Amino acid sequence: MTTTPVLLNGQVIGLAHYASRAALEAVLARTGSSFSQSVALRAVSDNGGTVERDRLVDRLVGALKIDESAARETVEELTALKQLETPAPGQVSLTDSGRELYERIRAGGNEIAARLYAGIPAEDLAVAGRVLTLVTERADAELANS
Numbered sequence: 001m002t003t004t005p006v007l008l009n010g011q012v013i014g015l016a017h018y019a020s021r022a023a024l025e026a027v028l029a030r031t032g033s034s035f036s037q038s039v040a041l042r043a044v045s046d047n048g049g050t051v052e053r054d055r056l057v058d059r060l061v062g063a064l065k066i067d068e069s070a071a072r073e074t075v076e077e078l079t080a081l082k083q084l085e086t087p088a089p090g091q092v093s094l095t096d097s098g099r100e101l102y103e104r105i106r107a108g109g110n111e112i113a114a115r116l117y118a119g120i121p122a123e124d125l126a127v128a129g130r131v132l133t134l135v136t137e138r139a140d141a142e143l144a145n146s
Contacts, residue, residue, distance in 0.1 A: 008131060020116060027108035031101060036074045039063055041083065041094065041102040050093040053086075065143070 006012060021035070028038060043059045044051050053075060060071035075092060078084040083098035094102065117125065 008128075013132070013135070020112070023112045023116070024109055027105060027112065030108075031104055033101065033105060034074070034077075036060065036064055036066070036070070037078055037083070038102075038105050040074050040078055041098060041105065044084065044092060044094050045099070045102050049099070050087060050091055053090055053092050056092060062140075 024038075025035065028035060033041075040056060040060055043056055043063075047055075056075055057068060057071040060066060060074060061068055064071070075084065078098065079086065079092065082095055083101055084092045085095050087093045
């Protein structure tokens with residue numbers, strides 16, 4: 001008996017996304033953080049711990065496909081929670097508490113990823129990475145043209 005291979009499509013991508021996101025949500029629940037907050041903390045960390053507030057908002061809008069007001073609200077939440085601070089006008093930085101929170105989220109996410117991707121050949125992961133990057137670029141172009 002032959003099995004028909006599953007072809008990559010939006011449904012397969014969506015199911016994988018929601019399943020892995022649900023696993024990450026368990027980590028986020030333990031830290032009291034939302035997904036958008038975790039993305040914001042990562043964005044600041046990726047920029048050396050300090051970033052222009054407007055650049056962070058733009059990154060959240062682009063990455064999460066949310067409107068600007070929701071992105072600004074996320075930044076304000078993190079500031080109110082003392083995970084981010086304003087070292088200079090127009091900038092935000094990770095506080096020690098924010099850095100520690102991000103590291104806990106990152107470590108938990110890495111543990112989940114290690115289990116999810118265990119045993120998948122590097123070549124398959126490279127192909128999937130290229131294909132999904134191209135799909136993302138095309139979807140972003142569609143959104144820009146709508």
